[in-house]
Amino acid sequence: GNSVTQMEGPVTLSEEAFLTINCTYTATGYPSLFWYVQYPGEGLQLLLKATKADDKGSNKGFEATYRKETTSFHLEKGSVQVSDSAVYFCALKSSGNTGKLIFGQGTTLQVKP
Amino acid sequence: NAGVTQTPKFQVLKTGQSMTLQCAQDMNHEYMSWYRQDPGMGLRLIHYSVGAGITDQGEVPNGYNVSRSTTEDFPLRLLSAAPSQTSVYFCASSSGQARSSGNTIYFGEGSWLTVV
Numbered sequence: 320g321n322s323v324t325q326m327e328g329p330v331t332l333s334e335e336a337f338l339t340i341n342c343t344y345t346a347t348g349y350p351s352l353f354w355y356v357q358y359p360g361e362g363l364q365l366l367l368k369a370t371k372a373d374d375k376g377s378n379k380g381f382e383a384t385y386r387k388e389t390t391s392f393h394l395e396k397g398s399v400q401v402s403d404s405a406v407y408f409c410a411l412k413s414s415g416n417t418g419k420l421i422f423g424q425g426t427t428l429q430v431k432p
Numbered sequence: 433n434a435g436v437t438q439t440p441k442f443q444v445l446k447t448g449q450s451m452t453l454q455c456a457q458d459m460n461h462e463y464m465s466w467y468r469q470d471p472g473m474g475l476r477l478i479h480y481s482v483g484a485g486i487t488d489q490g491e492v493p494n495g496y497n498v499s500r501s502t503t504e505d506f507p508l509r510l511l512s513a514a515p516s517q518t519s520v521y522f523c524a525s526s527s528g529q530a531r532s533s534g535n536t537i538y539f540g541e542g543s544w545l546t547v548v
Contacts (some may be wrong), residue, residue, distance in 0.1 A: 355539075362541035363475075363522060385472075402543055408474060412537070418463025418482065418526045419490070422474035 321346040325409050332399055340394040340426045342409035351378075352385055352392040353410040353420070363408070366394075375383050379425075395416035401431045435459065438523050438540035445513040453508040455523030461538075462528030464506040468519040469490065469542075475522060482508055482528065495542050505538045513547045520544050 326341040334399040344350065354366040354376070367376030372387035381396045392409060441452045457464065467490075477490030481500040495517060497509040506525075510517060525541035526537040 320537075324457075353537075362497040365538075368536065379502040386548060418524075418528065418537065419477055419480055420467075420475070420524070422467075422476070424472055432516060 321350070321411055321413055321421050323409050323411050323421055325407075325422040325426050327424075327426070329427040329429055332428070334401055334430055334432050335423070336396045336405075336430075338394070338396040338399045338428070340407055340409075340428070342392045342394065342423060344390050344392065344409075345410050346390075346411055346413060348414035350414055352382070353409040353412070354392070354394050355384055355422075357406045357408065357409060357425075359405070366407070391427045399428070401430045401432050404428055406428045435536050436523055436525050436540040438521075438543050440543060441541065442544045443546070445510070445545065446518065447513060447515060447547060449510075449513050450512050451522075451546070453521055454507045455508065455540060456504050456506065457490075457506075457523075457525040457538070459525060459527070459538070460503060462503070463524045463537075464500065464523065465490070466496070466498065466506070466508045467522045467524065468517075469520050469522060478508065478521075510545075515547045518545060518547045534547035 322345045336345045353368045355363045356366045367378045369376040369385035375384045383394045406425045408425045410420045436457045464482045466478040467475040469475045479498040481487045523540040523542045
């Protein structure tokens with residue numbers, strides 16, 4: 320079946336460091352891929368998405384490229400801020416508009432000043 | 433825009449009690465779903481609905497019941513609460529139309545439930 324695997328956290332970085340959170344997936348067909356962010360005590364917010372191979376999603380300085388050849392959707396940011404501290408979830412929606420997501424386990428990011 | 437609204441935000445229940453988590457969306461979305469979030473496990477699908485009158489089970493449906501009598505509302509019922517149902521619950525919705533914006537799934541702010 321479909322699945323999403325994220326790198327285990329927590330990830331602790333200093334402010335202005337480069338961030339990579341790895342995400343790989345297993346799916347049939349052509350899934351859509353998402354990154355969601357959850358700030359402390361809050362709900363889920365869509366951070367970025369990509370709906371087909373080689374698409375790059377970007378938002379708030381974060382980027383992720385849909386790589387079908389490596390079945391990956393790694394999240395990157397060139398210079399993190401303390402305010403980026405949150406839990407990041409990679410998610411997959413299988414081809415066809417089913418309205419259902421399969422999530423990775425989440426990666427906690429802590430950015431220290 | 434209200435988007436997806438969940439109530440209550442926090443709830444403490446005693447084992448064996450029943451309760452309903454409410455979810456409403458004002459975007460005329462066909463698809464609605466409930467997830468639970470547990471540490472180290474991401475979010476797991478409980479139940480989902482592709483339209484009024486149609487529901488189906490997700491990955492972890494046991495102990496939960498849903499109905500979809502209107503497009504706007506998708507309540508989640510805990511029939512007899514157990515400590516294992518202590519979790520954060522998220523309701524989500526999305527459009528059923530086959531266009532790129534239909535790929536976006538919108539989440540409510542979550543309901544923190546503790547069963548003692």
